[in-house]
Amino acid sequence: MSTVADKPPALAEDEDQPGFALQAWRRLRQGELGPLxxxxxxxxxxxxxxxxxxxxxxxxxxxxxxxxxxxxxxxxxxxxxxxxxxxxxxxxxxxxxxxxxxxxxxxxxxxxxxxxxxxxxxxxxxxxxxxxxxxxxxxxxxxxxxxxxxxxxxxxxxxxxxxxxxxxxxxxxxxxxxxxxxxxPVVGYGIGVLAVVVYAANLVIGQRRRRAAGLEAAPINRLAVRIGIVAAAILVAIGVLSADRGVPLAxxxxxxxxxxxxxxxxxxxxxxxxxxxxxxxxxxxxxxxxxxxxxxxxxxxxxxxxxxxxxxxxxxxxxxxxxxxxxxxxxxxxxxxxxxxxxxxxxxxxxxxxxxxxxxxxxxxxxxxxxxxxxxxxxxxxxxxxxxxxxxxxxxxxxxxxxxxx
Amino acid sequence: MHKLRTLTLVASMGLIAVIVASCGGSSTTGSTGPSGKIGLLLPESKTARYETKDRPLFTNKLKALCPNCTLLYNNANQDSSVQQTQAEAMLTNGVKVLVLDPVDGKSAAAIADKAKQQGVPVVSYDRLILNTANVNFYISFDNAKVGQLQGTSLLTALGSKTNPSIVMINGDPADNNAKLFKQGAHSVLDGKVQIKKEYDTPSWSPDKAHDEMAQALTALGNKVDGVYAANDGTGGGAISAMVSAGVNPLPPVTGQDAELAAIQRILAGQQYMTVYKAIVPEAEQAAQLAFDLLTSASASSMTNGKTTNNGTADVPSVLLNPVAVTKDNVKTTVVADGFWTKADICTGTYVAACTAAGIN
Amino acid sequence: MAVATKTPLLTLHNISKRFGAVQALSGVDFEVYPGEVVGLVGDNGAGKSTLVKTIAGIHSPDSGEILFEGHPVTITGPRDAAQLGISTVYQDLALCDNLDVVANLYLGRELTEAEVLDEVRMERRAIEVLKGLQVKIRIVRNVVASLSGGQRQSVAVARSVMWNSKVVLLDEPTAALGVAQTKQVLDLIRRLRDQGLGVVVISHNLADVFEVCDRIVVLWLGRPGGSFDVRETSREKVVAAITGAEFGGPADAAPADDPTAAKGIAP
The missing domain is CATH 1.10.3470 (ABC transporter involved in vitamin B12 uptake, BtuC)
Known part of the structure; x- marks a missing residue:
């Protein structure tokens, strides 16, 4: 949040710039459990x-x-x-x-x-x-x-x-x-790879835009981790399903x-x-x-x-x-x-x-x-x-x- | 506000019109002969038979026997306390005979007792009213025999296979008849086949049956020689699960009720058999029993001395025989009886199968 | 402040409003100049809320005229008021607690590109607006529910002024706030003034009113109770005007109009 960081006297309710892990922990403690x-x-x-x-x-x-x-x-x-x-x-x-x-x-x-x-x-x-x-x-x-x-x-x-x-x-x-x-399998993996590519492109472009606009943006390595997890999940799922009859249309x-x-x-x-x-x-x-x-x-x-x-x-x-x-x-x-x-x-x-x-x-x-x-x-x-x-x-x-x- | 009031008014007037119209149909004519009110209480409307078969068949037979009689009808939608209320309303309305197909055999004893207090005889229709001496007649199919029939048919279909593996998909665990079907089937099958998986299917749900069969196939690696399904709905669920899982050829699957969809599946070779319980004689003989009770209040000759023990008393019973229907006798049973017509069965993709089975 | 040489942003002249048997406003005059903070005070039932709702377009007056930047206008609904550049921040703030600060600032006026929300542009402008008003919210992507009372008030004010508002009406902006947060909001009000807006503050808290306002307008039982320049008046005079002592009425006169109004929310 460098954009508003003209360092005004910190008010009591202002949170310090939290790190990623700390932010996640705080969210948990405050009951933002999400899908967990x-x-x-x-x-x-x-x-x-x-x-x-x-x-x-x-x-x-x-x-x-x-x-x-x-x-x-x-x-x-x-x-x-x-x-x-x-x-x-x-x-x-x-x-x-x-x-x-x-x-x-x-x-x-x-x-x-x-x-x-x-x-x-x-x-x-x-x-x-x-x-x-x-x-x-x-x-x-x-x-x-x-x-x-x-x-x-x-x-x-x-x-x-x-x-x-x-x-x-x-x-x-x-x-x-x-x-x-x-x-x-060919169609299944094709769709999977396409999905991963679209997801990755979306994340990267979004991050670029934020950075260009001077907004806080996730570091590229964190993006890489996210893309990696999603790609692994999608491809493993398709792999498992293809080992049976293929990805079900339903x-x-x-x-x-x-x-x-x-x-x-x-x-x-x-x-x-x-x-x-x-x-x-x-x-x-x-x-x-x-x-x-x-x-x-x-x-x-x-x-x-x-x-x-x-x-x-x-x-x-x-x-x-x-x-x-x-x-x-x-x-x-x-x-x-x-x-x-x-x-x-x-x-x-x-x-x-x-x-x-x-x-x-x-x-x-x-x-x-x-x-x-x-x-x-x-x-x-x-x-x-x-x-x-x-x-x-x-x-x-x-x-x-x-x-x-x- | 004003608009809303108008709307309510119009709606109420419509409702009144419907009520008046439906009452008008049951007004008595002036001719001579026995007369009186007869109450028919059916348990639910989700199974096709009650609204589409039992009720019209009973009504028509009664009208033929007794043109001056009035039939009061109600359906409890699977709720035994609703049924109790409906029965009380009928007794208040002065019915002379109560024909009751109980939602729950045990709690219906209270209805029978109340009817007795008012001197109204009770016919236990299709399902037995349990633990009361105040039931005059019971008319139904021999339900333990249904299970035996299904089991025997399945054994026939399995033929000479040694030690075949089967999956059993039973009916609703809360339904007393389902328990009887299950016992009957076990009495025939046990020792002759390996029952690899067995399920009770809440509410007889075909979707649930589908899931159960899919899981059984997973657990057994698709190796199933036959499927005992308690009725046609669960049988249909099992068949769709096997088709999805790529089981080919389909093993024999049993059923019950002779639903149109099941008859079509039998002709198409997907389902092996169903149990046909001829509702026509059941409903018509129930009407006859009710008429006899109305006119003479004496024991009917129809029972031939048969009785069924309901836990308290031996109830004079009319027990009809269920019939196993396979591809070979569809024509001579359900079609011959007019239970389903050729026009019902032989639609679209089933025309060829109909011709092959000689239905034309 | 050389307000007298300018045209008032908003002028209300001889406004009367009656609800059934209750004369809520009678012959009220009111004006706001650019770069001026006007405090609108009065006891419960004095007609403050009715006056604000008249300006905001929720009530239309029975008689009297409204001028905006010197031209006569009729305000028949909140939309008219918004189009003129009059915005109102009610006490309940009307924020969506489950949405973040950016989403609240742009609620109903989202920026899109090809049907998709343009979050980057909105977030950037939101940060600029908040920065311009020196509102301190470090993470504009936090949901509003997580903000303090002062921050929520600031977000509500920022939202109402970021769309070319010229006059902003604030209903009890400091009512439920602590000392630090009150200061924060009063600072915000001064910044609005510095940006040339006309600000109307309705408040029960005379300390706050004296601290932030240039001029104080008093209503008494729906009638004009006087207009006081803060630099030339004292708290006693204003209190006397509020209680009606100046007009010879009983100091504890029961409010005659709007007896059903709840304390604190009512004018």
Missing amino acids: PALLALALIWAAFQIANPNFLSPRNLSNLVSQTAAVGTISVGVVLVLLLGEIDLSVGQVSGLSAAVMTVLNVQHGIPGPVAIIAGIMTGALIGLLQGFWITRFGVPSFIVTLAGLIGWQGALLYVLGQTGTININDPVIIGLTGTFLS GLILVGFVVLFDLIVRRTTYGRHLFAVGGNAEAARRAGISVNTIRLSVFVLASTLAACGGILFASRLFAVNYSSGGGDVLIDAIAAAVIGGTSLFGGRGTVWSALLGAFVIQSIENGLDLIALPSTVKYMVTGAVMLFAVTLDAIARQGRQASGRA
Whole structure:
């Protein structure tokens, strides 16, 4: 911070220029845990299951894990957006089921081509989001209530759309291909290398610009370390997945959504306004931000992403049925966001928490199925892990309050 | 504010119109014959059969037997306390016979006892009401037999394989019938096959079944000779998991319920069998039982002296036989009964399979 | 200060405002010159808040006229006020605690390049603005929640003046601050004056008002209670004006207007 360093008499609350490690430690102590609890939980879970069953960290199982995570993770991305706003969407599970049902009925019973049916399914989600968002913003009904009504109502719509037959099989190659396609190693590594190059270029150019503008910028060796870690993570992941059937397209779709919405949230005016509304809606309104437009759009996005997740579920099961989108889908999606470190109280969190949290939850279910424990244990373990992660978040919040940050 | 009030008004008027219209349908006509109210309580709406098969079949049969009778209907959506409330409402409305498919067999005993106090006979429909003497009839399929049927079929499909490995995907651990299916299957399979992995599937969720099967395949390195799936939904989940994992050819997979999707999978060679429980006789005979109780209140001849012990009493029972359906007898069972028509089954990619199975 | 030779930035003439049975303002005159700090004081319910909200465009007056730089204007909403160059910092500051200092300074007016936030340009300008006002915040990327009360006030003020403001209204800027932080904010107010802005400070704290203001305008039960040059008046005279003693009213006259106003927030 050399730019403001005209050395005024230091005030009591001014922090000394902290070193990198010191800054990190201080952030931890003040409760800015970020993704740390989730990463820790993930490491513990993986270690425990690997000990219990040596197949857990096999390429085949990790490939399964990625495919299993895709649908819930995608839905959870939308949940993160809603949580950032300080709202809730309880209808995402049913919306995912209904959208997938619309897609399937159009494709199977009306002979609409797969890609068109997929788009129609996604549009169904968007329309539902528009309706719910309109209701919330126009009439000022709390989102909890509107989406709770949605949770019940869209279930009815799902039953109606599926009609008398109950379960409908999907045979369309495009729809099934969403989760049934695995990228060849060449394509997989190509995408991985491209991602690393773009990431590195972005970091380096950003750093150059900051330096040129006379702003504090990370030293080049720290950038190199970051790029190295990301490159290693990406390439190892691709290597492991390629040792099985290749990178699952579904996993790529999830990561694509996460990256896209992460960029939107962090790098665009829209994302900035989203955080502002979640942090202090009145302040946002006074700053001239159309709070209702932001709210409405976020509910549209959440339902649209729910629809995408529902389509991935259907693609994986080759079918939709009356229980599509029911059961644990909603709870998993919300838990994923929270375990990943997104606050339930609005304004804090990252889109990546959807991915991370979904991995944690799915790892538990995956591992427990692998050792075929009874569902009694499964539910209790899942509950305990969620409680653990959210408790860390709550303790962190206390830390923030103690240090005057919340 | 004003707009909101108008909106509420319009919404309430719409609601009233719907209620009036639905009441209008059940008004009695002036002709002679027996009359009275009969209550039908079904447990849930997520499984296709209750709303699309049981209810209309029961309604039509009752109308044929007794044009002046009124049917009161309600669905508990898988909530036993909701069902209790619905039953109390029906008793208050003066039903003469209660046909009850309990969400939970044990807690439904309270409903049966209450009905008895008011002199209303109770038919336990499809699922058994447990631990009460106040059940007049029980009509269902022999559920332990369902599991045996599935197990026997699977053994047939496995043929001469020595010591085959199978995966068992059972139903909802909270469902009493699921327990019976599981016991029945074990009684046939144990000792003849190696059960490598076994799962209970909460809520009968096909997605969960998919995950369970995927994990079993990982643990077993894709080496599976057969899959016991308790119903068609979980069977579908297991099949999609095997296709994703690249298992080829697919091993035999069992099922139950004769869902349309399962029939189509059977014709396409993906699923080996399903258990067809002919809902038509079940619903129609339940209507007959209800009508008998309404008119004479005496024991029906339909039971043939059979009883089922519910923990407290031996309940006179009508037990129907489940049928195993494979590719070979789809035509002579579900199609012949009109359970599913050719138009239902033979759509899109299934036309060729239909022709091959002689459905045309 | 040779204010008399200049045109006032903002002139309010004979402003009246009635809410139902309550006459909140009657015949109030008010003016601010460039490079002048005016203290607006009065007891609870004296009409300070109503006057500020009239200037900020939240209320429109029933009668009277408003001149901006000598030209008559009508301010019908906060947007009009902002376009003229009038900005208001309310007591609640309206900052987003979860966003960093730069994001708060640019909230609603983000700089972008090809639809992407131009963080470098914003951060650089933010540092310049804060430096120009001598606001000491070392890490502009820290979230506002981590700042002290004085720093938060400074950020709120900086945000309101960095968009070509000519007049800035500060509502109780030192209300919840300690001694060091109060000094920090008063210094900031002086710097705004030095940059040629007209500053209106609403405050209960006469010590602060006497320390930073050039002129003090008193409201008493919605009526003009006098305008005092700080160099030529004493605290006793101002207190007398606030309590109405100068007008022969009872010293402890209950505020007649706006009886529902909460203490501290109300004018």
